[in-house]
Amino acid sequence: MPLYHDEDQAMLADTATSFMAEQGNIKDQLRHWRDRDCPDGFGHGLWKQMAEMGFTGMLVGEDDGGLGMGHVEAGIVLEEIGRNLTPSPFLTSSVLAATALKHGSNDLKGRYLPGLIEGDSVFAVAIDETPKHRPSRITTRAEKSGNGFKLSGSKSFVIQGASADMLVVAARTSGSDEDDDGITLFAVPKDAANMSHDSVRLVDSSMATHTKFDGVELDGDAVIGEVDGGREVLNAMLTAGRIGAAAEGVGVASGAMDITVDYLKQRKQFGKLIGEFQALQHRASHLYSEVEIARAAVIKAQQLLDGGSEKAELMSSVAKAKVAKTAGLAVKEGVQMHGGIGMTDEYDIGLYMKRDRALQEFLGDAYFHANRVAEMSGY
């Protein structure tokens, strides 16, 4: 498959580009909700509109009422989300949770997928327990109890945890904390008793929770996939999520670069447009190269995942690490080249810097993924 968008994908890209610029733009979404201290950090109205556009159920199979599209397509939407810094539950609900639910029973799918596809439901994923992404270590426990399970432990950095109608929770059903096996994924409904959310607003104005499970009782049919065999589902979900986060990151990087390059063409100092100074031109051109390369890594990873290739795993880490470094460069150069006004809240470049920081940390940063590349390469 050639590494560019085919005709249908290019059409989708056009649609997503104009939709996000018109409906999901910074002024109408990010700033709007932030300035109102919205406890969700995003607008449900936009989520409903995204459903009408057919975005919410892109990765849901056609048999389950979705569009049965691939990660290339989901990535197209995510890149525009990134470019516009659109706060939305797309990545957690339509990519991560939807991937997990692929492995769920028909009963689970029937319970949750229609709400996702309609844009009425929002899902969150609860994986990490420490401030750094360490999915190899899961200590939250689910003990057998009657026909079901009793869940105890805590999770941190649960994006939109308090807004979610359902949380996908990775818990240990057997073995010791560092074991690969013995993990089970659960679909925990919003109204479960003994679950508490400690909400925090993050640097990018998004909302996350530290969520505690204090003997949460779950039915046996809350299990996604196999009991003790959840690592496989978790890995599938993580790979999809990382590639998705990388796609969003490319959008953040491109968006930051574009407004910076525009600024270089407008701002005059020393009687010249600052874009005439070679010192700035070279840095902008270097940044452009990095963004292009990062974009290539992302589409490669998406295609490998859609094609079911074993190499998708390695490429997902390459993409996540490359994008983290690239978007980091884009926002840092962006603020610097804006000069003093880059430090002001009024200008958008700082918002890109904040979003990038949160996105870099989500599902593993550049260090985590470079280390994974080394491990997968045998060193």
Add this chain to the structure above:
Amino acid sequence: MSDLEAFREETRSWLEANCPAEMREPVRDEEDIYWGGRRATFKNDAQKAWFEACVAKGYTVPAWPKEYGGAGLSPAEAKVLRQEMTRIKARIPLSSFGIWMLGPALLHFGTEEQKKHFLGQIARGEIRWCQGYSEPGSGSDLVSLQTYGEDKGDHWVVNGQKVWTSYADQADWIFCLVRTDKENKYKGITFMLFDTASEGCSTKPIKLISGNSPFCETFMEDVKVPKSYGEGIPAYVGEINRGWDVAKYLLGHEREMISGADGGNTGTVGSAMSRHVAKGGDELDPVLRAELAMFDVDALAYGAMGEKFLDEIKVGKAHPAQPNMMKYAGTELNKRRHELMMSAGGSRSLEWESEETSGGKPSRNWLRTKANSIEGGTSEVMLNVISKRILDLPGS
């Protein structure tokens, strides 16, 4: 089975039957690379057999039309051939500036007779070419070149000096930029083709920091260059005084080649280097391991970029200045690769002449890569081009 799958099967069995085992080994020294030309000799029978099989099949220039010595492969088929050759680690049968640089320019600008005449010779490795662009006073600012060809009716008399002419001492012919109109900077250059054995043409080697000297200064003193080599075969490409267009087109291909988009610069180093260090009974320093891992991320991402770039170029989706970006990123990456390999190799990689290191290969290669971001246009010049042509930043 699709046509392409059938082609893949066919290619596999052809390679199996025609590519000798010795030609599936990594290139170890200069002699392992066959450059063709009048003075060429084969290192061994395997090299000869592999070369001849490829010539017969049109596989020295697979994507060129059959009438010019190619195999007439479609872009998709050419990609399959490349993949299959990479899979068995087959060596390139013929390395040549004729293939990488002059050929594409002739295909684009040449007359029919001219193509038939020169392209066939290139495909069959009969003539070895060198590139006469740079001059002592004209490197990055190439268009300022001074070598002058005085019009004498049916021929020119060329005087001047070129520098950095790679392999000029081993080449048979030169494609050379010559000023033919002193009044007009851009529209006063002609792209000429002539024999380096012509009277008045001489070369002198330049020794590089790597200790090797495949580079030359080339002097032209009253060299007589005819305007034509026969009916429909002009001695220049494109039009007289419009050689700059040809030169720029060719540079695009040169940059593509140096960028290693075709697979050259995509290799990771981490696993190879860690094995290497372990063999020496040593452990990889954690900080070096981290650098190797970060490098491998960049190399694998660049590999995807190379693939994307080639796919896009084939269907005209790539920005025309994109080769400058590939050249910039690819060469900077390759320099970083060799720095890391030197670090991982430790004192062993400092050896300059030992047998163990095939004559100081690590250190000589490391030094040679420093030219990657200079030859074919420097990194700074690439960044200038990206600024102007892609980002549309204002000129100073």
